[in-house]
Amino acid sequence: MIGEKIKKLLIEDEKTLVKPADQVAVVGVKNRLNHALLLLTTDKYAVVPVLDDQSKMQGLISMPTIMQAIMDIEDVRFEKLAEIEVEEVMDTNYPYVYEDFELEDVLNKLVHHAFITVVDIQGYFKGIITRSEILKGTNRIAHEFERKYSVTEKATVIQ
Amino acid sequence: MIGEKIKKLLIEDEKTLVKPADQVAVVGVKNRLNHALLLLTTDKYAVVPVLDDQSKMQGLISMPTIMQAIMDIEDVRFEKLAEIEVEEVMDTNYPYVYEDFELEDVLNKLVHHAFITVVDIQGYFKGIITRSEILKGTNRIAHEFERKYSVTEKATVIQ
Numbered sequence: 634m635i636g637e638k639i640k641k642l643l644i645e646d647e648k649t650l651v652k653p654a655d656q657v658a659v660v661g662v663k664n665r666l667n668h669a670l671l672l673l674t675t676d677k678y679a680v681v682p683v684l685d686d687q688s689k690m691q692g693l694i695s696m697p698t699i700m701q702a703i704m705d706i707e708d709v710r711f712e713k714l715a716e717i718e719v720e721e722v723m724d725t726n727y728p729y730v731y732e733d734f735e736l737e738d739v740l741n742k743l744v745h746h747a748f749i750t751v752v753d754i755q756g757y758f759k760g761i762i763t764r765s766e767i768l769k770g771t772n773r774i775a776h777e778f779e780r781k782y783s784v785t786e787k788a789t790v791i792q
Numbered sequence: 793m794i795g796e797k798i799k800k801l802l803i804e805d806e807k808t809l810v811k812p813a814d815q816v817a818v819v820g821v822k823n824r825l826n827h828a829l830l831l832l833t834t835d836k837y838a839v840v841p842v843l844d845d846q847s848k849m850q851g852l853i854s855m856p857t858i859m860q861a862i863m864d865i866e867d868v869r870f871e872k873l874a875e876i877e878v879e880e881v882m883d884t885n886y887p888y889v890y891e892d893f894e895l896e897d898v899l900n901k902l903v904h905h906a907f908i909t910v911v912d913i914q915g916y917f918k919g920i921i922t923r924s925e926i927l928k929g930t931n932r933i934a935h936e937f938e939r940k941y942s943v944t945e946k947a948t949v950i951q
Contacts, residue, residue, distance in 0.1 A: 636938025643934065674859040679838035679906075696855040700833040711870045740934055744927045747906070764923045768903045771930045775802065775899055779795025782943045 635737050642778055643770035644736060651751050651760040659684050659758070662691050662720035666699050669719050673699075682750055682758060683723045689756040692723030732759055743767055794896050801937060802929035803895060810910050810919040818843050818917070821850050821879035825858050828878050832858075841909055841917060842882045848915040851882030891918055902926055 635643075644650050659682045660669045673681065673696050680695035702722040703713040728742045729750040742749050743764050751759045778784075794802075803809050818841045819828045832840065832855050839854035861881040862872040887901045888909040901908050902923050910918045937943075 635934040636943075638943050639934050639937050643930070670859065674856045674863070677854070677856040679855075695836070696838075696859075697833045697836040700829065700855075704833070709870070711868070737934070740927065740931050744924055744931065747923075764906075764927060765903055767930060768899065768923060768926065771802070771926060771933075772899050772903065774930075774933060775794040775798055775896070778798050781946060783946055784795075784797050784941045784943055787940060787942055 635740075638782060639774060639778070640736060642774050642781075643767070645770065645773060650766055651762055652766075653760045654688070654758050657682065657758075657761055660694060660719055661686065662718065662723070664719045665715055666702060666717045666719065666722070667714040669694050670696070670699050670714060679747065682727075682761070683719050684758050688758055690727075690729065690750055690752045690758040691720065692725040693727045694719050694723045698722055698724060730762075740767065794899075797941060798933060798937070799895060801933050801940075802926070804929065804932060809925055810921055811925075812919045813847070813917050816841065816917075816920055819853060819878055820845065821877065821882070823878045824874055825861060825876045825878065825881070826873040828853050829855070829858050829873060838906065841886075841920070842878050843917050847917055849886075849888065849909055849911045849917040850879065851884040852886045852909075853878050853882045857881055857883060889921075899926065 658672060658676050658678055660672060662683055662685050669681075673679075680693050682690060683692040683694050685691050699714075699722070700709070702717055703710050727750055728746045729752050730738055730742070732751060732753055734751070739749055739762055743762070748761045748763045750761055753759055817831060817835050817837060819831060821842055821844050828840075839852050841849060842851040842853050844850050858873075858881070859868070861876055862869050886909055887905045888911050889897055889901070891910060891912055893910070898908055898921055902921070907920045907922045909920055912918055
Protein backbone atom coordinates (compact mmCIF):
# COMPACT_ATOMS: atom_id res chain seq x y z
CA MET A 634 0.00 0.00 0.00
CA ILE A 635 1.25 3.44 -0.93
CA GLY A 636 0.60 6.34 1.43
CA GLU A 637 -2.22 8.52 0.08
CA LYS A 638 -0.54 11.90 0.62
CA ILE A 639 2.75 10.68 -0.85
CA LYS A 640 0.93 9.25 -3.85
CA LYS A 641 -0.92 12.51 -4.49
CA LEU A 642 2.33 14.47 -4.73
CA LEU A 643 4.18 11.70 -6.60
CA ILE A 644 1.74 11.65 -9.50
CA GLU A 645 0.36 15.16 -9.18
CA ASP A 646 0.10 15.38 -12.91
CA GLU A 647 -1.60 12.05 -13.58
CA LYS A 648 -2.40 12.92 -17.19
CA THR A 649 1.28 13.23 -18.11
CA LEU A 650 2.32 10.04 -16.29
CA VAL A 651 1.68 7.86 -19.34
CA LYS A 652 3.36 9.06 -22.55
CA PRO A 653 0.67 8.19 -25.14
CA ALA A 654 1.33 5.70 -27.95
CA ASP A 655 1.28 8.34 -30.71
CA GLN A 656 4.24 10.11 -29.10
CA VAL A 657 6.42 6.99 -28.74
CA ALA A 658 8.85 5.80 -31.45
CA VAL A 659 8.14 2.14 -32.33
CA VAL A 660 9.16 -0.44 -34.95
CA GLY A 661 7.16 -3.23 -36.59
CA VAL A 662 7.78 -6.95 -36.16
CA LYS A 663 8.44 -7.32 -39.90
CA ASN A 664 10.91 -4.42 -40.12
CA ARG A 665 14.50 -5.41 -40.84
CA LEU A 666 17.25 -4.69 -38.32
CA ASN A 667 18.75 -1.94 -40.51
CA HIS A 668 15.48 0.00 -40.21
CA ALA A 669 15.43 -0.43 -36.42
CA LEU A 670 19.09 0.55 -36.15
CA LEU A 671 18.49 3.72 -38.14
CA LEU A 672 15.53 4.70 -35.93
CA LEU A 673 17.48 4.07 -32.71
CA THR A 674 20.42 6.05 -34.08
CA THR A 675 18.38 9.01 -35.33
CA ASP A 676 16.12 9.34 -32.29
CA LYS A 677 18.87 8.45 -29.79
CA TYR A 678 16.74 5.90 -27.96
CA ALA A 679 18.35 2.98 -26.17
CA VAL A 680 15.37 0.69 -26.69
CA VAL A 681 11.94 0.94 -28.41
CA PRO A 682 8.71 -1.12 -28.40
CA VAL A 683 7.98 -3.55 -31.25
CA LEU A 684 4.36 -3.75 -32.48
CA ASP A 685 2.57 -6.09 -34.88
CA ASP A 686 0.50 -4.76 -37.79
CA GLN A 687 -2.52 -4.34 -35.49
CA SER A 688 -0.50 -2.18 -33.06
CA LYS A 689 -0.39 -4.94 -30.47
CA MET A 690 2.68 -5.01 -28.24
CA GLN A 691 5.10 -7.82 -29.13
CA GLY A 692 8.51 -6.99 -27.64
CA LEU A 693 11.40 -4.58 -27.25
CA ILE A 694 14.40 -3.99 -29.50
CA SER A 695 17.68 -2.34 -28.43
CA MET A 696 21.00 -1.57 -30.07
CA PRO A 697 22.92 -4.21 -28.06
CA THR A 698 20.34 -6.81 -29.17
CA ILE A 699 20.79 -5.78 -32.82
CA MET A 700 24.58 -5.86 -32.59
CA GLN A 701 24.58 -9.27 -30.90
CA ALA A 702 22.35 -10.61 -33.66
CA ILE A 703 24.89 -9.73 -36.35
CA MET A 704 28.04 -10.77 -34.48
CA ASP A 705 29.57 -14.18 -34.83
CA ILE A 706 32.70 -15.55 -33.18
CA GLU A 707 34.97 -14.10 -35.84
CA ASP A 708 33.49 -10.81 -36.86
CA VAL A 709 30.54 -8.41 -37.09
CA ARG A 710 28.46 -9.32 -40.14
CA PHE A 711 26.88 -6.00 -41.06
CA GLU A 712 25.30 -7.37 -44.23
CA LYS A 713 22.94 -9.37 -42.01
CA LEU A 714 21.23 -6.12 -40.92
CA ALA A 715 19.18 -6.14 -44.14
CA GLU A 716 18.20 -9.79 -43.76
CA ILE A 717 17.04 -10.32 -40.18
CA GLU A 718 13.51 -9.28 -39.13
CA VAL A 719 13.00 -7.51 -35.80
CA GLU A 720 10.71 -10.27 -34.50
CA GLU A 721 13.48 -12.84 -34.86
CA VAL A 722 15.65 -11.19 -32.21
CA MET A 723 13.41 -8.88 -30.13
CA ASP A 724 13.11 -9.30 -26.37
CA THR A 725 9.64 -10.71 -25.67
CA ASN A 726 10.11 -10.70 -21.91
CA TYR A 727 9.23 -7.01 -21.44
CA PRO A 728 7.70 -5.27 -18.41
CA TYR A 729 4.10 -4.05 -18.87
CA VAL A 730 1.04 -2.93 -16.94
CA TYR A 731 -2.63 -2.57 -17.91
CA GLU A 732 -4.32 0.81 -18.14
CA ASP A 733 -5.85 0.44 -14.64
CA PHE A 734 -2.37 -0.17 -13.17
CA GLU A 735 -1.47 0.17 -9.49
CA LEU A 736 1.25 2.79 -8.97
CA GLU A 737 2.92 0.33 -6.59
CA ASP A 738 3.47 -2.11 -9.44
CA VAL A 739 4.89 0.62 -11.71
CA LEU A 740 7.33 1.81 -9.02
CA ASN A 741 8.62 -1.70 -8.40
CA LYS A 742 9.16 -2.42 -12.09
CA LEU A 743 10.89 0.91 -12.77
CA VAL A 744 13.72 0.03 -10.35
CA HIS A 745 14.83 -2.54 -12.93
CA HIS A 746 13.60 -1.10 -16.26
CA ALA A 747 14.04 2.26 -18.00
CA PHE A 748 10.35 2.34 -18.94
CA ILE A 749 7.19 0.29 -18.52
CA THR A 750 4.83 -0.45 -21.41
CA VAL A 751 1.11 0.21 -20.94
CA VAL A 752 -1.26 -2.10 -22.85
CA ASP A 753 -5.01 -2.63 -22.83
CA ILE A 754 -6.62 -5.95 -22.02
CA GLN A 755 -6.38 -7.08 -25.68
CA GLY A 756 -2.68 -6.27 -25.81
CA TYR A 757 -2.93 -3.04 -27.83
CA PHE A 758 -0.04 -0.68 -27.14
CA LYS A 759 -1.28 2.41 -25.25
CA GLY A 760 1.96 4.15 -24.20
CA ILE A 761 4.86 4.06 -21.77
CA ILE A 762 5.68 5.23 -18.24
CA THR A 763 9.28 6.43 -17.91
CA ARG A 764 11.65 6.75 -14.96
CA SER A 765 11.91 10.44 -15.75
CA GLU A 766 8.21 11.07 -14.94
CA ILE A 767 8.47 9.30 -11.58
CA LEU A 768 11.67 11.21 -10.77
CA LYS A 769 9.76 14.48 -11.34
CA GLY A 770 7.38 13.24 -8.64
CA THR A 771 10.30 12.32 -6.36
CA ASN A 772 11.55 15.89 -6.78
CA ARG A 773 8.13 17.28 -5.81
CA ILE A 774 8.04 15.11 -2.69
CA ALA A 775 11.60 16.00 -1.72
CA HIS A 776 10.96 19.74 -2.02
CA GLU A 777 7.32 20.17 -1.04
CA PHE A 778 6.14 17.40 1.26
CA GLU A 779 7.52 18.65 4.57
CA ARG A 780 6.65 22.24 3.71
CA LYS A 781 3.05 21.25 3.09
CA TYR A 782 2.56 18.76 5.91
CA SER A 783 3.48 18.53 9.58
CA VAL A 784 5.32 15.28 10.04
CA THR A 785 5.77 13.64 13.45
CA GLU A 786 7.11 10.22 14.32
CA LYS A 787 4.39 7.77 15.28
CA ALA A 788 4.55 6.39 18.83
CA THR A 789 6.18 2.97 18.92
CA VAL A 790 4.06 0.24 20.45
CA ILE A 791 6.00 -1.31 23.35
CA GLN A 792 5.17 -4.96 23.75
CA MET B 793 15.84 22.52 0.40
CA ILE B 794 14.87 18.89 0.76
CA GLY B 795 12.76 17.81 3.75
CA GLU B 796 14.97 16.07 6.33
CA LYS B 797 12.67 13.11 6.99
CA ILE B 798 12.03 12.54 3.30
CA LYS B 799 15.77 12.71 2.61
CA LYS B 800 16.54 10.17 5.33
CA LEU B 801 14.23 7.59 3.76
CA LEU B 802 15.18 8.48 0.17
CA ILE B 803 18.86 7.70 0.68
CA GLU B 804 18.57 5.32 3.61
CA ASP B 805 21.43 3.33 2.23
CA GLU B 806 23.84 6.19 1.55
CA LYS B 807 26.80 3.88 0.99
CA THR B 808 25.14 2.24 -2.02
CA LEU B 809 23.96 5.51 -3.58
CA VAL B 810 27.18 5.96 -5.55
CA LYS B 811 28.23 2.96 -7.63
CA PRO B 812 32.03 3.07 -7.21
CA ALA B 813 34.37 3.58 -10.20
CA ASP B 814 35.77 0.04 -10.08
CA GLN B 815 32.29 -1.38 -10.70
CA VAL B 816 31.50 0.83 -13.70
CA ALA B 817 32.32 -0.14 -17.31
CA VAL B 818 34.35 2.64 -18.98
CA VAL B 819 36.33 3.22 -22.18
CA GLY B 820 39.50 5.23 -22.80
CA VAL B 821 39.76 8.39 -24.92
CA LYS B 822 42.23 6.66 -27.25
CA ASN B 823 40.13 3.51 -27.76
CA ARG B 824 38.72 3.07 -31.25
CA LEU B 825 34.97 3.02 -31.83
CA ASN B 826 34.97 -0.74 -32.56
CA HIS B 827 36.26 -1.37 -29.02
CA ALA B 828 33.58 0.89 -27.51
CA LEU B 829 30.86 -0.73 -29.64
CA LEU B 830 31.92 -4.19 -28.50
CA LEU B 831 31.84 -3.16 -24.84
CA LEU B 832 28.40 -1.54 -25.16
CA THR B 833 27.11 -4.62 -26.98
CA THR B 834 28.53 -7.16 -24.55
CA ASP B 835 27.58 -5.36 -21.35
CA LYS B 836 24.24 -4.09 -22.73
CA TYR B 837 24.85 -0.51 -21.59
CA ALA B 838 23.26 2.39 -23.44
CA VAL B 839 26.08 4.79 -22.57
CA VAL B 840 29.39 4.61 -20.67
CA PRO B 841 31.90 7.15 -19.27
CA VAL B 842 35.10 7.94 -21.20
CA LEU B 843 38.29 8.41 -19.14
CA ASP B 844 41.79 9.62 -20.02
CA ASP B 845 44.90 7.60 -19.12
CA GLN B 846 44.92 9.18 -15.64
CA SER B 847 41.32 8.07 -14.99
CA LYS B 848 40.02 11.60 -15.29
CA MET B 849 36.49 12.00 -16.62
CA GLN B 850 36.39 13.28 -20.21
CA GLY B 851 32.97 12.46 -21.69
CA LEU B 852 30.29 9.90 -22.48
CA ILE B 853 29.96 7.54 -25.43
CA SER B 854 26.73 5.87 -26.57
CA MET B 855 25.71 3.56 -29.41
CA PRO B 856 23.71 6.26 -31.24
CA THR B 857 26.79 8.52 -31.11
CA ILE B 858 28.96 5.75 -32.55
CA MET B 859 26.48 4.96 -35.32
CA GLN B 860 26.10 8.63 -36.24
CA ALA B 861 29.87 8.95 -36.47
CA ILE B 862 30.09 6.23 -39.14
CA MET B 863 27.02 7.23 -41.17
CA ASP B 864 27.23 9.49 -44.14
CA ILE B 865 24.42 10.66 -46.43
CA GLU B 866 24.64 7.56 -48.60
CA ASP B 867 25.46 4.70 -46.32
CA VAL B 868 26.82 3.34 -43.05
CA ARG B 869 30.62 3.11 -43.30
CA PHE B 870 31.41 0.31 -40.86
CA GLU B 871 35.11 0.27 -41.80
CA LYS B 872 35.42 3.63 -40.02
CA LEU B 873 34.83 1.90 -36.65
CA ALA B 874 38.48 0.85 -36.57
CA GLU B 875 39.74 4.31 -37.48
CA ILE B 876 37.92 6.83 -35.28
CA GLU B 877 39.04 7.37 -31.66
CA VAL B 878 36.42 7.69 -28.93
CA GLU B 879 37.58 11.21 -28.00
CA GLU B 880 36.79 12.46 -31.51
CA VAL B 881 33.07 11.85 -31.13
CA MET B 882 32.30 11.54 -27.38
CA ASP B 883 29.79 13.83 -25.69
CA THR B 884 31.76 16.23 -23.50
CA ASN B 885 28.65 17.96 -22.17
CA TYR B 886 27.91 15.36 -19.47
CA PRO B 887 26.15 15.80 -16.11
CA TYR B 888 28.39 15.48 -13.05
CA VAL B 889 28.54 16.28 -9.35
CA TYR B 890 31.43 16.46 -6.88
CA GLU B 891 31.78 13.96 -4.03
CA ASP B 892 30.22 16.38 -1.52
CA PHE B 893 27.13 16.74 -3.75
CA GLU B 894 23.75 18.06 -2.62
CA LEU B 895 21.01 15.44 -3.12
CA GLU B 896 18.84 18.23 -4.53
CA ASP B 897 21.25 18.71 -7.42
CA VAL B 898 21.36 14.96 -8.13
CA LEU B 899 17.55 14.66 -8.16
CA ASN B 900 17.20 17.55 -10.59
CA LYS B 901 19.82 16.20 -12.99
CA LEU B 902 18.38 12.64 -12.94
CA VAL B 903 15.07 13.84 -14.41
CA HIS B 904 16.97 14.42 -17.65
CA HIS B 905 19.85 11.89 -17.51
CA ALA B 906 20.01 8.12 -16.94
CA PHE B 907 22.96 8.54 -14.58
CA ILE B 908 25.13 11.26 -13.04
CA THR B 909 28.91 11.04 -12.93
CA VAL B 910 30.68 11.68 -9.62
CA VAL B 911 34.16 13.27 -9.86
CA ASP B 912 36.57 14.67 -7.31
CA ILE B 913 37.81 18.24 -7.40
CA GLN B 914 40.68 17.29 -9.75
CA GLY B 915 38.29 15.60 -12.17
CA TYR B 916 39.14 11.99 -11.28
CA PHE B 917 36.24 9.63 -11.96
CA LYS B 918 34.80 8.33 -8.66
CA GLY B 919 31.58 6.58 -9.74
CA ILE B 920 28.01 7.11 -10.88
CA ILE B 921 24.57 7.69 -9.34
CA THR B 922 21.80 5.93 -11.27
CA ARG B 923 18.06 6.52 -11.57
CA SER B 924 17.55 3.00 -10.29
CA GLU B 925 19.06 3.82 -6.86
CA ILE B 926 16.85 6.90 -6.44
CA LEU B 927 13.79 4.88 -7.50
CA LYS B 928 14.55 2.38 -4.73
CA GLY B 929 14.33 5.36 -2.37
CA THR B 930 11.07 6.52 -3.97
CA ASN B 931 9.68 3.02 -3.31
CA ARG B 932 10.72 3.23 0.34
CA ILE B 933 9.02 6.61 0.73
CA ALA B 934 5.87 5.44 -1.03
CA HIS B 935 5.53 2.36 1.15
CA GLU B 936 6.93 3.42 4.51
CA PHE B 937 6.66 7.18 5.04
CA GLU B 938 3.03 7.42 6.12
CA ARG B 939 3.28 4.24 8.19
CA LYS B 940 6.22 5.68 10.07
CA TYR B 941 5.05 9.28 10.48
CA SER B 942 1.82 11.06 11.31
CA VAL B 943 1.17 13.51 8.51
CA THR B 944 -1.20 16.45 8.88
CA GLU B 945 -1.80 19.38 6.58
CA LYS B 946 -0.21 22.60 7.81
CA ALA B 947 -2.58 25.48 8.53
CA THR B 948 -2.72 27.93 5.66
CA VAL B 949 -1.81 31.49 6.54
CA ILE B 950 -4.68 33.79 5.57
CA GLN B 951 -3.42 37.18 4.58
